[in-house]
Amino acid sequence: EVLRSDLARYVSPDVAEALAHRPSSDFGVPTTRNVVVLFADIVGFTRLNERLSPERTFALLRSFQQRSTRVVFQHQGTLDKFLGDGFMATFGALRDEDDAAGRAIACAFELLAEIERWNAKRGARQAERLSIVIGVHFGRVVVGNLGPENRLEFTVVGDVVNVASRLEEATRELACTLVASDACVRAALREGTSYPFQKAVELKLRGRASPLLVHVAGCIDVPRETHSPGA
Numbered sequence: 001e002v003l004r005s006d007l008a009r010y011v012s013p014d015v016a017e018a019l020a021h022r023p024s025s026d027f028g029v030p031t032t033r034n035v036v037v038l039f040a041d042i043v044g045f046t047r048l049n050e051r052l053s054p055e056r057t058f059a060l061l062r063s064f065q066q067r068s069t070r071v072v073f074q075h076q077g078t079l080d081k082f083l084g085d086g087f088m089a090t091f092g093a094l095r096d097e098d099d100a101a102g103r104a105i106a107c108a109f110e111l112l113a114e115i116e117r118w119n120a121k122r123g124a125r126q127a128e129r130l131s132i133v134i135g136v137h138f139g140r141v142v143v144g145n146l147g148p149e150n151r152l153e154f155t156v157v158g159d160v161v162n163v164a165s166r167l168e169e170a171t172r173e174l175a176c177t178l179v180a181s182d183a184c185v186r187a188a189l190r191e192g193t194s195y196p197f198q199k200a201v202e203l204k205l206r207g208r209a210s211p212l213l214v215h216v217a218g219c220i221d222v223p224r225e226t227h228s229p230g231a
Helices: 002-007 012-019 045-050 054-074 100-124 159-173 182-189
Strands: 031-042 078-083 086-091 130-146 151-157 179-181 199-203 211-216
Touching: 031 045, 031 054, 031 078, 031 100, 031 182, 045 054, 045 182, 054 078, 054 086, 078 151, 086 100, 086 159, 100 130, 100 179, 100 182, 130 159, 130 182, 151 159, 159 179, 159 199, 159 211, 179 182, 182 211
Parallel strands: 130 179
Antiparallel strands: 031 086, 031 130, 078 086, 130 151, 179 211, 199 211
């Protein structure tokens, strides 16, 4: 229990749980399965960072990470990695889960709601509002350990990851806060739940020949910026 508690401070709690209950040699063997990948990012962080001291930037990121990962874990998601002012999370990576898509989309909407609750507290002390953008995609990936023997990372690899990242980037073009692929929404709708998307559009993603049908929600209420991954 102590080992699992300590390990959960460095890896996602569900990964720590899995490691604690199976031999390390069995964990992370490459497997192909359907997984939802979610990318989230703070909008305008580069501009905001210019006006903050390193100490305030650190405190802001830590608060964002604590709030966002709490929401991810509440929806049984796995924190794959932090990416500067954003993060990547997965749903259904550790085992086959029929409700992974529904939990991922519910998590995305709850993340937006959590940021609004945080903004209410920030507004009370005249702190600047924050906005986040999210991209979500669903499909087949390879799940497993990646890296040298002395520095393994449990992660997912495949085109689904690239598309999810592109969808998060596309929120700037679409002036919205959430973009989810039709594949993910259809998988979630099989569970009989509806979601408050505002419209569906054909989107041409950078680096891909064929357009992708996506569902969008929300509006960005801060100036757009040129996006650089992990800024």
